[in-house]
Amino acid sequence: MKKIHITGLGLLGGSFALAAKRKFPELTITGWDISTQNLHEAHTLGMIDSSQELPDPDADLVILATPGDTLVGLLERTLENIGNETLVIDLGSTKENLCKALENHPKRAQYLAAHPIAGTEYSGPRAAFAELLDRKVMILCELEKTDLHLKEKAYELFDALNLKLRFMDPQEHDRHLAFVSHLSHISSFMLGKTVLQKMEDDKNIFDMAGSGFASTVRLAKSSPAMWAPILTENKDNILAALDGYISNLSEIREKVANGDASSIHADFQEINKIRDILDLEK
Amino acid sequence: MKKIHITGLGLLGGSFALAAKRKFPELTITGWDISTQNLHEAHTLGMIDSSQELPDPDADLVILATPGDTLVGLLERTLENIGNETLVIDLGSTKENLCKALENHPKRAQYLAAHPIAGTEYSGPRAAFAELLDRKVMILCELEKTDLHLKEKAYELFDALNLKLRFMDPQEHDRHLAFVSHLSHISSFMLGKTVLQKMEDDKNIFDMAGSGFASTVRLAKSSPAMWAPILTENKDNILAALDGYISNLSEIREKVANGDASSIHADFQEINKIRDILDLEK
Structure with a gap:
């Protein structure tokens, strides 16, 4: 692996860049962000x-780390502008x-849908750090649609x-x-919002907010552009989750x-079961 | 200060005991818990x-660290069984x-209503640790109703x-x-519960729960006996808070x-304001 291009140099894209640089000191990273400050x-x-803005034709990997509403357009533009080995x-x-939008794309085999379960409530390049991704889960979807040879490049980076x-x-x-x-x-x-x-x-x-409040409200600092x-x-699934949550809240309210x-x-006491499940996950 | 009695030796009572022992090595601590295991x-x-079960008549302080529904009865029983200097x-x-129930108690001046903003999601003596209370906020209510001389004993412990x-x-x-x-x-x-x-x-x-989920669901491990x-x-205030919360959730659901x-x-973006407020609190 010699060259990576990263579009979106915030928390996630920036952390990928820092970690990749650390593991592959010879690697060339080109990058782009819509914000000139970033x-x-x-x-x-x-x-x-x-x-x-665009990857070199000989880039091994292009990583897109921008908000969800930009990805379909960005993916299509990027696929148009890459070489055969990218x-x-x-x-x-x-x-x-995203997978549905790319379903019939002529270069579908040059695309890999991924989602690292990693983040903090902060955003932008200054929030990034090389360890963010270390030992985190990386979900890959529709793997069978991606070219076997190109996938190896992704595995090389992910394993590193x-x-x-x-x-x-x-x-x-x-x-x-x-x-x-x-x-x-x-x-x-x-x-x-309520508080x-x-x-x-x-x-x-x-004045009297303790660590419990801080813990539950931490994610309210997250980036609106991303969230x-x-x-x-993810409308339908979120409506199902929210309906369940609101119904449980209304029930305890009564x-x-x-x-x-x-x-x-x-x-x-029943909900305390979550102790075992969460401790198991560690 | 020579002698303290602590009723309820869980997370909070146990942490008080450990911290007091560390600061006053000569101190005698007597204690009680309804659970023989604790x-x-x-x-x-x-x-x-x-x-x-009961404090010695010469105890300087008696600390009651039991669940909220036990406190009125325990306070009344304890006040009956103490000396004049306790x-x-x-x-x-x-x-x-609690303050209302004790309002006209003949020994009201020997009582101090306190609430340390300190805790974790764990409970019982094994969850306690001496540093839990270090630099935490301690709220005191109706201070003017407590005897001036006796209050000094509390200040000595709290400051230490x-x-x-x-x-x-x-x-x-x-x-x-x-x-x-x-x-x-x-x-x-x-x-x-919803998940x-x-x-x-x-x-x-x-399987894919990350640090964000862990942070928001951490308090669901808390003790049912306490919560x-x-x-x-605190029914009326909690109903007001819950109504505001459910209404905000219903609004975003729409x-x-x-x-x-x-x-x-x-x-x-508006809610992100909480960044400044929470960082200010640190």
Whole structure:
């Protein structure tokens, strides 16, 4: 592997660049970001060797790390402008619409749909760090549609970055992510909104916020440019997750209103099961 | 300060014991827990010097660290059984009902209503650690009703433990905590419930859970014995917080259903304000 191009040099694209540079010191990384400030910062931070909108024809890999609503257009433009030995990988958080849009593309075999389960609540090149991807799960969809020889280039990079590969179809991916990622972000944003609204007539409301609040509201710091499109891209699954969540909240609201502590206790005890599941995941 | 008695030797009571032992090596700590296992563990972990249900008459401080629904009865029983030089402190998470119940108690001056903003999602003596309280906020309510001389004993302990003291009335305390603590726990428990329900027909739902999910669902591991009573003790404030939260969730649900990404983006951007507020708090 000699040359990579990265479009979108924020948290994820920037972290890929830093980690790849560390593992392959001889690698040339070209890159692009729609924000000139990001592009300048990525240069300063040593993420890219040169800034250019399009990959060189001899690039081994092109990584697209831009918000979900830009990816279909960007993928089509990128596929038009690559050589025969280049593989294009997107890192978007939803996969079904993307795979469907690319289904009949003449260069479908030069595309790999990927999603690393890695991130923080911060964004932009300055939020990036080489360890972000280390030992994280990397989901790959519709692997069978990607050229066998080109896939090897992706594996070389992913293995070097210690990514743990998982395979699933795009529908399953989007359904799962709605529950274990997208819903968490919505619940966190709406929690932040609720307390900010309360602050309007109660200025000191945050004074007593402890680590529990910080933990649940952390994701409300996330980038709107990244997260707003995810909600509409994965609409049906997110509506199902949100409906379940709102219904559970309404149910416990009734129990609180009725002062039914013993039923709340039983609920919480049942939910505590999640301890074993989360500890198992570690 | 020579002698402290602690009733309830879980996360909070146990951490108080460990921290007090560290700061005052000569201190005698007697203690009690309704669970014989907890009591045994507290002994083994060096939290208490002797186990006894009631404090000695010459105890300087009695700390009550039991679930909210036990505190009124325990406070009354404890106040009956102390000498004139003993101060009783409760660490409950709600304060309004408690202060009201003790309002006309003949020994009201020997009681101090306190709430340390410190905890983890774990419970029991084994979850306790001496640093839990270090530099945490300690809220004190109705300070003016506590005997001046006895208060000095509490200050001696609190200062030694690096607690940052704050003063507010019990109504304000409960209103604030509903939004910045209790709502977080409910949102987390219900998030856990929603994903557990989904797991019933989708066994691998947790496979792709990342750090964002872990962060938002962490509090769903919390103790039901502690949290169920808080929800009913602070009913009115929690209903207000929950109603605001459910209404915000329903509103964004409509925006998702309508595919209104730009309005979701505007919302998220507004909520991002919480970055500055939370970073300020640090």
